[in-house]
Amino acid sequence: MELTTVWFILIAILWTGYFVLEGFDFGVGMLLPVLGRTERERRVLINTIGPVWDGNEVWVLTAGGATFAAFPEWYATLFSGFYLPLLLILVSLIIRGVAFEYRGKRDDDRWRGRWDLCIIAGSAVPAFLWGVAFGNIFRGVKLGPGHEYIGTFWDLLNPYAVLGGVTTLLLFGLHGAIFVSLKTAGEIRDKARGFANGLGIAVAVVAVAFLSFTFAIRSRPASVVLGVLAAAALVGALLMVRRKREGWAFAGTAACIGLTVASLFTALFPYVMPSTGLDVFSLTVTNASSTPYTLKIMTWVAVVFTPIVLMYQGWTYWVFRKRIGVHHIPE
């Protein structure tokens, strides 16, 4: 297999990892006001993701770095082209990350209330904007000579991309609610499960609309199969929620997110960022990539270190595997 293809797949895997992992901690963050009525309940919610959210976030840094290393042209076009949405994402990630650490550092309701707002907005805004960004990557944007983005900020808010944003927002919300029901005990667990039940129907409607719209824009048989499997995984997850099998339900939403990313990337290949105008301006795995020498080095680094990272990250989830409830929160 061409190394450019390998890196296309690796970057798809990094984004999958990011959305599956940070997807649920975004979900938990934005459900703070919905599932956490009291201060103790909110602390339970935050502590379900406390030990892991930071490690989850590194997936996006690695995806960004890997794109820079393997497809510098893509990195340059994407990040300079999507300037303002990315600024919003970065600001969200900043206030959110600081909020987790600083929220409990003063005993003051107003102080905590403000950080809660940072967590809620800092989770919901990126959850929505990543969907918008990927909608645009997939649909294609106005590219000009030198592969530069020549559209405006408002061009990025086209209906398909916004639908993509609504899909990721709701899907991450569902993923988060199911994660809460998996990781907590007592009343909060029931509340999360009930909420996931209700939200699930909205997610299913939006996700099916998004996938159909996607197939209409660009598809190949494999991408349709993956998309249908993604929908099936979502349905499976919803059935498992009803049967109170939270572990399976969580696996279902994780699979749904992973398969959706896989479906999009499969349809996109060999493009990484198609031009909606002249096709010569489109970015593909070949014209956006680094030299074979750089790709070879990066492949070795990835092959050696990715399994190690997966092992110790997996271990973290094992160490903190127990359910927590309000009675576990120290004063």
Place this chain on the structure above:
Amino acid sequence: MDALDWARWQFGITTVYHFLFVPLTIGLSFLVAGMQTAWVRTRDDRWLRLTKLFGKLFLINIAMGVVTGIVQEFQFGMNWSAYSRFVGDIFGAPLAIEALLAFFLESTFIGLWIFGWEKLPRKAHLACIWLVAIGTALSAYFILAANSFMQNPVGFRFNPETKRAELTDFGAVLTNKVALITFPHTLAGAFLAAGALVAAVGLWHLIRRPGVDVRDYRSAVKVGAWTTLIATAAILLTGDIQGKIMTEVQPMKMAAAEALYETAQPAPFSILTIGTLDGTEPVWQIEIPGLLSFLATGDFNGKVEGINDLQAQYEAKYGPGNYKPIIPVTYWTFRAMIGFGLLAAAIALLALWTLRRGRVPTSTWLLRAALLLPLTPLAANAFGWIFTEMGRQPWIVFSQMRTADGVSPTVGAGSVITSLSVYTALYGILAVVEVGLLLKYAKAGLPDVVAPPEKPPLDDEDRPLAFAY
């Protein structure tokens, strides 16, 4: 001002701000790991209490370092897309490896360390903080390798077809002599910052709260002050070697550090200059003869090339243009870097003197110095970076690409001004919050501790968590 100027200001502001937290994070992670190791080995509660106190300050600080670091990685693509296209084949690799090797290690094990006090066996928990520390150092190494490529590009060739720099030897990029010397120099700067903070917190408690936990705070001052002094020695040593390498690869930067316009042999070094730095006679100057020659070449009689000669050489080599950095900036930041660093060492030495033979300091003068102590290394670090980056101008990649050519061509001034304003406002607010929290917890002092068990208890599902947000 156009988009280029705003993008440069944004890079400068976000980088200097990010780098206020980085040295403290790197240095404190090692010092906290050291304190926890001392506790595990001696079982002396004093070390556990110090671990908890400085661990808290470390966490308050690392949160800011992490979130401001995300901006750094994305900024290359957002504001400097032409640069990213030009060097992506080389520059992206250390960045990606930094994320894969260092960021994952840091962020995963910091979570395990924060929440794992009673969930992990004692030694496994200790290993977590060491892995965090190693992660911070690895991260520094890879980002410095990337930066060193910009100072001294190696291991690549320019491909006229693709019009970009392409990697030919990754080993050369990782063993760039600029990287190999900048790494220990930066690490030493980090230990200077962390040591100064630890010593200052100890001194403050000893003087302001006489009689409270004297034994413990004396240990803190000793650890901090000795770290500061050893770091200073390492900084001087590595800085000296770095100066000579810099003279070799970027002679203009060394000339600009002294505002040396005419080539001289021997070249003096001026501690201070009153008057303009435009090459005319200064009004007043204190000079040490031959010192610049020594800093640049290792020989008090060595020849140092002046700005004017270098300008002529560069014009001949790279075409017409202005190859001089902004001389007052390089001149003064170079002195500020050295001056603030040495000031920290002097205060640390004074602090150790007041502790001799079991004494406890009471001087309010020392207290004032103690309040200054944690700030001076941060200033030294910031000025050092401003010097090294501004001294490279007008190049973004020395001899290969000018800064003006690296900016994103399609990002308008409006977008950059928006993001610059947002970051500046946000960073300003967060700075107030962070300093407030650091002061609050530094003043609160040592916590009461109950040593966690050697092995985590297996039973008791309903026991509250040992640590929770």
